[in-house]
Amino acid sequence: MKFIDHVEIEVAAGKGGDGLVAFRREKYVPAGGPSGGNGGRGGSVWFQPTERLQTLLDFKYARCFKADDGKRGGPNNRTGHSGEDLILEIPCGTMVYDTDTDELIADLVTPDDTFLIAKGGKGGLGNQHFLSNSNRAPEYALPGLEGEIKNLRLELKLLAEVGIIGLPNAGKSTLISALSSAKPKIADYPFTTLIPNLGVVRKPTGDGTVFADIPGLIEGASEGIGLGHDFLRHIERTRLLVHLIDVNSENPVHDYEIIQGELSAYGKGLHDRPQIIGLNKIDTIDEETQQEILTQFQGLTDNRIFLISGVTGLGCDRLLQEVWNNLDRMKISEIEENASLLMTNS
Incomplete structure (x- = not known):
């Protein structure tokens, strides 16, 4: 289709x-x-x-x-x-x-x-x-x-609570296929994914949460370069972003800054959206290199950072638990805010 x-x-x-x-x-x-x-x-x-x-x-x-x-x-x-x-x-x-x-x-x-x-x-x-x-x-x-x-x-604008973002070939499609029953096209070259993929990920309670793999984000996407401008709108409805970084990149920190810059340039509150950072493909590097990259990111952002592998599933459970914790906190905050408004109006 x-x-x-x-x-x-x-x-x-x-x-x-x-x-x-x-x-x-x-x-x-x-x-x-x-x-x-x-x-x-x-x-x-x-x-x-x-x-x-x-x-x-x-x-x-x-x-x-x-x-x-x-x-x-x-x-x-x-x-x-x-x-x-x-x-x-x-x-x-x-x-x-x-x-x-x-x-x-x-x-x-x-x-x-x-x-x-x-x-x-x-x-x-x-x-x-x-x-x-x-x-x-x-x-x-x-x-x-x-x-x-x-x-x-x-x-x-796709209705998904969690958006998975990152540069092409960061492993977004692999992660969503590992977490859900979605079967996106996966290959070892950039721009494999040309359309957003949706997958339903089940919580331990049995409830389903929709995840979206957002493709085509590159430098200049907010200005219409590449495919990103067409698909940035789909992130607007998400409540939480999972930002994947390929640890095999020549400069993972620069990759992170590119996407953050595009979110900021696009506006509409995307840069302020809660994020979780996933340092992906750790199965391809040794532990010492993993720790070096992790230390770099810990000095760069206050967002929670996880070492994961979408292929082997290593670290994905911890990342997923952090997603559930964030969504639960958001819902509790919304309930309290609504209750406060009702008290004020009454």
Whole structure:
């Protein structure tokens, strides 16, 4: 399945049905009055987030989506049928922008966030509505109103609590495959991963947490160089970052500083996001070299640092436990903050 995370589309609600001009023609009723019915309402367009989808591929090639028009009113004061609403399923985490104004219209995160994006036009009034003492036989009705038409940009930001970041070939895909059932492409050359990979990692309690392997981050990614600019947006929703460093690199500290610089340049709070540092591939170097690199990083950052190997699993349990501890602390802090707000408002 091809990963598509931003598209531009047009949605059009249905036109309301026209009102009808009609008169009663009944036996023994010599002066039948107006009986034209109202037109039906045009169908509306809705967005329905769903967890079944992980890409905007359905909108890549079909760019125009239109709901049904309402039907014309009928005789004997019968209202026309309303047009069928059009319900478009989108992945959870999709942001909807107005292309013309660049305004954020909706951020649809959960399946409960069903959103009316384009309202159908009202049906026109039949001539029955224009009967008056001065006009006993109105011969006109109103046309139905046009439905809303909107040009939209959809941007998908993956819903993952933990984002795994690092330079190409740092071992991100290997780690997510070791921790979860995800099976990303893995090879010994850079840019093996061209799309974000999601994997569900189970806690000891049985609950699942979604991890995302974010590809394509290189120097200049925040300015559109490489693939990083396309995928930095996916880190925005994460609560915690695991930053992997390849200990076989010529300068692991410089690699760390490159990614930190890109997070800072991109903005939107990414540089201040809680991080855990994983010095990866320690199975390929001796213990003395491991300690030298660890000492360098301990003088560089206050973040927790772990020596790990995604291939052998060495140290991954300790890193994973630190992830759970961080997420638990965040949830407790949120609960306390919400309770404090409730106390203040009451």
